[in-house]
Amino acid sequence: MPGPLSALKVLDFSTLLPGPYATRLLADMGAEVLRVEAPDRVDLTKVMPPFDGTFSTAFSYLNRGKQTLTLNLKAPGAAERIKELVREYDIVVEQFRPGVMDRLGVGYDALRAENPGLIYCAITGYGQTGPYRDRAGHDINYLALAGVASHCGRADSGPPPLGIQVADIAGGSHHAVMGVLAAVIQRQQTGEGQYIDISMTDAAFSLNAMAGAACLAGGQTPAPESGMLNGGSFYDYYQTADNRWLSIGSLEPQFSARLCEALGLPELKPLALSQKPADQQTLKAAIRACVAEKSLAEWQTVFADVDACVEPVLTIAEAAVHPQLTARGMVVEADRGDGVMQRQLGCAIRFGSR
Numbered sequence: 001m002p003g004p005l006s007a008l009k010v011l012d013f014s015t016l017l018p019g020p021y022a023t024r025l026l027a028d029m030g031a032e033v034l035r036v037e038a039p040d041r042v043d044l045t046k047v048m049p050p051f052d053g054t055f056s057t058a059f060s061y062l063n064r065g066k067q068t069l070t071l072n073l074k075a076p077g078a079a080e081r082i083k084e085l086v087r088e089y090d091i092v093v094e095q096f097r098p099g100v101m102d103r104l105g106v107g108y109d110a111l112r113a114e115n116p117g118l119i120y121c122a123i124t125g126y127g128q129t130g131p132y133r134d135r136a137g138h139d140i141n142y143l144a145l146a147g148v149a150s151h152c153g154r155a156d157s158g159p160p161p162l163g164i165q166v167a168d169i170a171g172g173s174h175h176a177v178m179g180v181l182a183a184v185i186q187r188q189q190t191g192e193g194q195y196i197d198i199s200m201t202d203a204a205f206s207l208n209a210m211a212g213a214a215c216l217a218g219g220q221t222p223a224p225e226s227g228m229l230n231g232g233s234f235y236d237y238y239q240t241a242d243n244r245w246l247s248i249g250s251l252e253p254q255f256s257a258r259l260c261e262a263l264g265l266p267e268l269k270p271l272a273l274s275q276k277p278a279d280q281q282t283l284k285a286a287i288r289a290c291v292a293e294k295s296l297a298e299w300q301t302v303f304a305d306v307d308a309c310v311e312p313v314l315t316i317a318e319a320a321v322h323p324q325l326t327a328r329g330m331v332v333e334a335d336r337g338d339g340v341m342q343r344q345l346g347c348a349i350r351f352g353s354r
Contacts, residue, residue, distance in 0.1 A: 003030020004351055008184065011036060011086060012066065013073075014095035015043040017165055018123050018172030018200065020062040023093050025177050027065035028347035034089075035068045036082070052342055060336040061344045079105035083114045091119045091180055098128045108195050118193040119183040123172045127199030137201075142167035146204035151211050151222035151230055158224070171203030233280045234272065237313060238288055244296035245313035248287065258308040263290045 008031040012023040020035075027033040037043075045059045052060065069085075071078055083106070086092065092111060094101055101107040101122075108120045125142060126132035132145075143149045143166060149159035176198045183194035205212070210229070211222040225231035228251070237245045250259040256272035271283040291299065296312050303310045314322065320331050329346050336342040 001352075003028070006030035006032075008032070008091060009089045010034070010091040010093060011082075011089045012093050013101070014093055014123065015041065016045060016095065017062070018168045018176070019093050019095040020045070021169055021173040022121075022123070022176040022180075023066065024062050024064060025173065025347070025349070026091075026180070029349060029351075031091075033066040034085075035063060035066050036073070037068055037070050038072050039070050040072070052336060053340070055336050055338070055342075057342070060342055061334075063337070064334045064344065073104045073106065079110070082106045083111065086111045086115050086118060089115070090117070090184070091121065093121045093123070093176065093180075095123045098122075098124060098133045112193060116193060117187055117191060119180055119187065119196065120193070121176050121180050121183075121196040121198060123176050123198045123200070125199070126201050128197045132201075139165040139167045139200075142171065142201045142204045146201050147208055147212070147215075148204050151224060151226065153224045154231065155223065155225045166207070167200045167204040170207060172198060172200040175203045232277070234283045234287055236284065238291040240291055240296045240299060241293060242295040242297075246291055246296065246299050247311050247313055249309040251309070255308045258306055259310060262302055262306045262308060262310075263287065265290060 005026060008026070010023055010026055010031050010033045012019065012033050012035045014020055014023065023031075023033050023035075043059070045062055046056050048056050048058050050057055071081065073079070073082070086106075099107075102109070108118075108122075111120065112118050122128060124133070125137035126135055137145075140149075140161060143162075144159075146167070148166070152162075153159040176196070179196040179198060183196060187193060208215075211227065214220045214222060214227070222230070227233075229235060233251075234256075235249050235251055237247055239245055248259065250256045250272070253273060257269050260266050260269045260272065265286055268283055268286055271279045274280065294302070299310075300312055319325055325331070330348070332344055332346040333341045334344045
């Protein structure tokens with residue numbers, strides 16, 4: 001059955017992570033995606049280990065379901081080739097610094113002249129305007145500048161380098177796809193295309209959500225371990241006897257009551273409901289000492305049938321074979337690009353009947 005975006009055609013000029021992840025999402029949902037790849041441009045995801053044979057596993061995953069056109073955009077006639085192509089395409093996604101596509105003769109104005117209904121999405125670190133528009137950056141920099149890193153991590157050790165790229169993916173990729181699909185709906189109504197300016201720093205700033213609301217409207221500047229959700233309460237991770245970790249998120253009264261019962265600490269139920277920092281720290285210390293007495297497997301047995309928002313911290317390999325993710329089909333076999341099948345992360349968006 002064709003995907004819901006099977007009527008859309010996408011020209012993808014992006015490399016690295018944010019753009020390719022966004023266009024991979026579009027491809028997973030059925031869009032026809034053509035990557036325009038410069039023959040001499042280095043894409044770090046192409047040379048990033050580990051490799052499956054000669055293929056980088058990251059590059060194969062990010063570009064599954066796409067076709068590739070090798071073209072040097074600086075070469076004579078390249079701009080005319082792109083202009084010919086864009087007449088048949090709906091969407092362009094690019095990730096160059098501001099002004100690069102214009103200098104190559106294939107910026108928004110040039111391509112819109114060929115296709116007035118074109119939806120053009122530019123993903124950059126800081127956006128098309130502002131004093132940082134031409135500045136280089138990576139995920140860690142966007143999270144830092146957007147205030148996200150300031151209230152993550154531990155009070156005594158500072159912000160952690162995260163294992164996932166929040167600004168790149170939740171910021172750049174997901175906001176790009178949302179913007180593109182909103183523009184598709186508008187085009188259906190008006191026939192007009194749209195220019196979309198995605199700044200990963202803007203998007204990361206918007207992800208502050210509750211902490212941002214507390215700061216801007218409530219006058220509270222969040223810091224690590226200062227709030228209910230960033231380590232300031234018993235909502236946290238706890239080390240087990242075998243040096244694994246247990247996540248405890250039992251915030252609501254019914255969940256915290258079940259938590260205390262399962263831990264054998266029923267007398268601490270009132271502390272879970274307290275807003276006093278001292279009470280929360282007392283409870284955390286008690287939970288920490290209790291959790292350290294058993295292995296992760298033992299705690300999984302204890303909480304197997306307890307509805308209390310308590311789960312083990314799994315490795316990716318463990319998560320891939322967890323019954324829940326297995327039932328949801330979140331590991332798939334996909335063509336790595338040469339006809340050989342490779343295990344990859346599945347698409348998290350489901351369509352159709354339950």
